[in-house]
Amino acid sequence: MSEHRTPPPVSTMLMRGLFEENPIFRLALSLCPAVAVTTAVKNGLMLGVAVLVVQVLSSMSGSLVKHIINPKIRIPVFTLLIAIWVSAMDMILAAYFADVYQQVGLYVKLIVAFAIIISRMELFSMKHSVVPCFWDGLGMGLGFLVGLVLAGAFRELLGSGSIFGIAVLPFKPLLLVVLPAGGFFTIGLIMALFNWVDIKRGHKLPAGGGGAHG
Amino acid sequence: MADAKVVSPHEILVEGALPADATAIRLVRSSDADIPLAVVSVKPAAQPNSFTLTTAETLNKQDHYQLTAKGVDQPWEIAPSPLAMVISVIIGSALINNFVFTRYLGLCVFFGVSKNKDTAIGMGVTFTIVGLLSGMISWTLNTFALEPLRLEFMQIIAFIGIVACLVQATDLILKKVNPVLHKKFGIYLVLITTNCIILAVPLLNATSGATFLQALGLSLGAGLGFALALFLMSCAIEKVNMAPVPLVFKGLPVAFIIAGLFALSFLGFSGLKVA
Numbered sequence: 355m356s357e358h359r360t361p362p363p364v365s366t367m368l369m370r371g372l373f374e375e376n377p378i379f380r381l382a383l384s385l386c387p388a389v390a391v392t393t394a395v396k397n398g399l400m401l402g403v404a405v406l407v408v409q410v411l412s413s414m415s416g417s418l419v420k421h422i423i424n425p426k427i428r429i430p431v432f433t434l435l436i437a438i439w440v441s442a443m444d445m446i447l448a449a450y451f452a453d454v455y456q457q458v459g460l461y462v463k464l465i466v467a468f469a470i471i472i473s474r475m476e477l478f479s480m481k482h483s484v485v486p487c488f489w490d491g492l493g494m495g496l497g498f499l500v501g502l503v504l505a506g507a508f509r510e511l512l513g514s515g516s517i518f519g520i521a522v523l524p525f526k527p528l529l530l531v532v533l534p535a536g537g538f539f540t541i542g543l544i545m546a547l548f549n550w551v552d553i554k555r556g557h558k559l560p561a562g563g564g565g566a567h568g
Numbered sequence: 569m570a571d572a573k574v575v576s577p578h579e580i581l582v583e584g585a586l587p588a589d590a591t592a593i594r595l596v597r598s599s600d601a602d603i604p605l606a607v608v609s610v611k612p613a614a615q616p617n618s619f620t621l622t623t624a625e626t627l628n629k630q631d632h633y634q635l636t637a638k639g640v641d642q643p644w645e646i647a648p649s650p651l652a653m654v655i656s657v658i659i660g661s662a663l664i665n666n667f668v669f670t671r672y673l674g675l676c677v678f679f680g681v682s683k684n685k686d687t688a689i690g691m692g693v694t695f696t697i698v699g700l701l702s703g704m705i706s707w708t709l710n711t712f713a714l715e716p717l718r719l720e721f722m723q724i725i726a727f728i729g730i731v732a733c734l735v736q737a738t739d740l741i742l743k744k745v746n747p748v749l750h751k752k753f754g755i756y757l758v759l760i761t762t763n764c765i766i767l768a769v770p771l772l773n774a775t776s777g778a779t780f781l782q783a784l785g786l787s788l789g790a791g792l793g794f795a796l797a798l799f800l801m802s803c804a805i806e807k808v809n810m811a812p813v814p815l816v817f818k819g820l821p822v823a824f825i826i827a828g829l830f831a832l833s834f835l836g837f838s839g840l841k842v843a
Contacts, residue, residue: 382820383676386764390672430732433761437725445721463771466728469676469762534670535831542817542824549816 361486371493377470378501378541379548384468387461388505389537395518398506399499400454404443404462406495409471411439413491416479432475433466440465470494505540572644574629580621582644586610587637595623598632598645605633650781657785659840662793667765669827669834674765674794679823681759681798688802692795694756696788699766702727702734703787706770707780720774727770735761765790800830 361367375381378388384405391397415435423431444462447455455462465471478490510516513532515523530536571583586593588610595605608622627633633646648656667673681691706727714720739757742750760766769790773783804826813822 382679385675385679386673389675429761430729430736433728433732434725437728441721441724444724460768460771460775463724464673464764464767466724467762467764467767472762533832534672534835535828537672538824538828538831542821542828545824546816546821549818549821553816 361482361489364489367486367489368493368496371490371495371497372500373497375494376497376501376548377494378498378505379545381470381473382545383470383473384498385541386464387458387468388502388541391458391461392502392505392509392537392540393513393532394510395503395506396454397458398502400447400451401458401461402495402499402502404447405465405468405471405498406492408436408439408443408465409474409495409498410488410491412436412471413474413479413487414484415439416475417482417484417487420480428476428480429472432472435475436471437466470498501544505537505544508544509536509540572635572646574627574631574633574646575620577626577628578623580623580627580633580635580646581613581618582621582635583615583618584644585617585640586619586621587639590621592638593621594636595621596634598634601634654781654785657782658789658792661786661789662796663834663837664840666793666797666834666837667768667790668794668797669831670838671768673768674763677759677763678794678798678801678827679820681756682801682805682823684806685799685802687756688798689795690753691756691759692791692798694753695760695763695766696791696795698734698738698757698760699769699791699794700784700787701738702731702766703769703773703783703790705730705734707773707778707783710770710774711780714774723771723774724767727767730770731766732761765794797830801827804830 362370371377373380377383378385387401387405391401412432412435416432419431419435420428440463443465444459447462448459474490474494479487482490507517509531510518511522512528513526513530513536515521515526531540573581575581580595590607590610593607593610595607596603597605605627606624608624611620611622612618613620621635629648629652631648635644635646661667665671668675668678677691677695681687709726709730710723714722714726719726735757739750739754742754742757769787772778773786776782778786801823805823808822808826817825
């Protein structure tokens with residue numbers, strides 16, 4: 355594992371996270387926040403940024419230490435690395451964005467257990483050097499951010515008739531989607547949309563339907 | 569020590585000598601001891617040497633109250649029985665606030681292993697046991713080490729460390745002691761580390777300042793609720809797999825829709841009150 359593979363071009367690394375390996379809609383990893391905090395765009399945006407930062411920092415630090423850790427204990431070490439960055443992020447958000455933090459605080463702490471971060475460290479950081487890890491982390495983090503914002507916008511617009519807390523529509527078209535259960539419906543529908551686009555573009559769906567589980 | 573307990577939403581049964589004057593009695597909630605709850609009347613009860621207090625405000629059997637009276641030195645502590653409290657926390661976290669369907673935690677594992685009943689049961693059992701253990705250990709560490717030393721900022725790191733070690737240890741012990749069981753449940757153990765519920769339980773306990781029994785109830789309830797959710801989901805998925813689902817909805821999208829329907833039906837539990 356010590357020799358580095360040639361990293362793919364930067365654009366591939368960035369776009370991969372956004373579309374073909376979108377953490378939420380394609381890989382179906384780290385779904386808890388996607389369902390839970392996306393009742394408003396603001397919440398989704400904040401958690402998305404938190405995950406983006408933690409992903410980039412964890413990927414890079416994972417890549418830095420991969421030579422000095424025994425591969426057998428890499429999972430605990432990676433988990434602790436993530437926990438350190440998450441703790442830092444948690445304190446920063448609690449200090450500067452207290453109002454949003456009140457709503458999504460628990461999920462910020464739970465970033466530690468998000469499978470997407472550790473799976474990127476395992477799949478990418480173990481094999482590549484620091485700079486490609488930065489781009490890969492950025493791509494994945496952005497994909498996650500876009501997913502959260504997309505779901506948040508959908509739910510806030512349909513459920514509360516507003517975007518970013520500003521009323522856009524004079525009525526509330528579909529109150530159901532901001533209800534707890536609405537999160538599941540929203541993510542299911544957006545996943546189906548991703549599949550539909552894929553089929554239109556002539557791709558074949560992965561076996562067992564879209565969003566093959568990782 | 570004289571005994572007192574809440575018998576109905578407006579009545580407290582008190583054992584011991586009470587002044588007959590309602591104004592000489594002071595009843596407060598232990599959580600905010602500055603706000604007295606008005607006592608309307610004091611009447612002798614059917615049992616000897618006991619009284620029934622009637623209050624204007626609605627009382628809750630799960631709350632803690634303190635009762636003091638002029639001329640009586642010892643206060644009465646009114647608290648729910650420990651067993652009742654544990655059961656109410658378990659039911660609360662398993663049904664009313666089910667971790668999967670109303671708090672949306674543990675979804676990755678939830679959608680991953682709910683493909684058939686056997687894996688769902690295996691994961692449910694393994695998770696309940698490991699979750700209970702890690703909840704207890706985390707509570708102990710938090711109460712006796714992190715809080716006295718003002719190391720609360722280490723909570724995330726400490727709790728995830730406990731989970732990782734516990735999973736690794738259970739894996740090793742099980743492999744040595746009972747290889748058959750390990751073969752059956754070993755793969756689920758590894759998955760537990762990425763289940764947010766296992767981390768959310770200690771964090772929720774730490775934020776709410778739960779007592780040992782409450783922490784026990786929450787850990788057990790979370791595990792049972794997760795197992796229940798997994799089992800229900802796997803039953804539904806097994807049926808759906810035989811149904812003609814539109815191509816774009818095949819796999820996860822339809823699983824999400826089903827989970828949404830389950831979540832809707834779990835809303836029905838929100839009216840459930842445990843006495």
